[in-house]
Amino acid sequence: MSAPIYLDHAATSWPKPAAVHRAVFDCLTRAGGNPGHGSHALSDAAAQMVYDCRCALAETFGASPERVIFTSGATHAINLALHGALRQGDHVLCSDMEHNAVYRPLYALRERGVIEFDTILSPASDPRAGTARIITDAAAKRRPNTRMLVCSHMSNIVSSVMPLSALGAFCKRHGMLFCVDAAQSAGHLPINVGEMQIDMLCIPGHKGLYGLQGCGALILGEGVELTPLLQGGNGVLSLSGIMPDQPPERYEAGTLPTPAIAGLLAGIREVNARGIGTIAAQDRHLYDRARAMLSRFEGMRVYAPHCRGPVLLCSHDRMPADALGAELDRRGICVRAGFHCAALGHGTLKTPDTGAVRLSFGMDTTPSDLDALYSALKDILL
Amino acid sequence: MKTPDLFKQQNTQPEYGFTDALIGSATHAARARDALAAAAIRAQTVKHSTRAYGCIYGIRFPAAQKPNVTYVLDRAGIAVREYVESTP
Incomplete structure (x- = not known):
């Protein structure tokens, strides 16, 4: 059986680079201790590897190593950021394309009467929504008690990208x-916490950075303090009943997923060796090829086609998304059909009641993968 | 991966002629070690267990370097909770 053609990188990247496999194996064999907890060589080696990964993330995203907090993934990081920062009576702005990782914590906080939130325009909802229109919309919806703007850098269903630098400046101007x-842009687009004035950057390890599932990070900008989401042991100041007062350990309770962090470190190095700018250009090239190919099928609709990047959403007017996804799977092609944990985004794009099909690319996706997809679609639809 | 042996623990008697700066977590101790390395001061991370702090990480360096270490760590914004001299 030939290897599947994998076009579901927005869910998780696959296959992982060989260097990631090796790093995880090396970690299990040579650095299998508990980092920052023990007093022996295996613990020391694990602590060093964890620190190296903090440094690699800090360098990649323009932050300080001690402000890189390891989490179980982007969802955990977002929950730590939102629950740790928001207070009773706060108002929040988010985009109209948020993943449920943002939407559901906001919804829960609103249901408990803690916050209120409103959505602002994104490039996906309005092709004319350039930076100026987005900032104007945010300014119109800002209230005196608006404390935070939270948004997906890139949507998980279309390659819609929010203007981070302008939004960061807007937030600083208004004390937000x-x-x-x-989750979708890390490893695909350049991000710099300092230059873009980001206070909290939430990243997964297992998507565009090619680490394992089970590890992500929250990267804090300078001066940002949160209420910890979890309390517990972390090997530091262990006779105290309260968490340490400094990040990252203030927000890290329990044992870190050391093998996943080892894989993430190797993945980041692979991505940086390839070059994020190079990956972004390749994403756009693949998008254009896939869009042109899909346009040859009558009844096929591509959503927000002006947003070019690693994520493409489409639907067919005679075939439900799940059926199309299943037919592609039978032909060895992995895509994601349905609603993609994106209640807001699917509402914004007005996708069919049966959802849509998402294609998403990784750094090793090739034009021939898309050619195979085209052949399969011809077989299914014509 | 950086050389793991830079992470050394204090498990037995203190080494004389050295000073330990108690800082906090393994992360902050590693950051201090790297800041000193950039200033050509060799240090290694150590772990102490004391009633005052519980488990705490820090860095060990030659005692004679204390003024330089204090200057470098202060410039790097790394707070030292306590200096522990290990003289006979």
């Missing part, structure tokens, strides 16, 4: 916190 969900 700026939280960015980079």
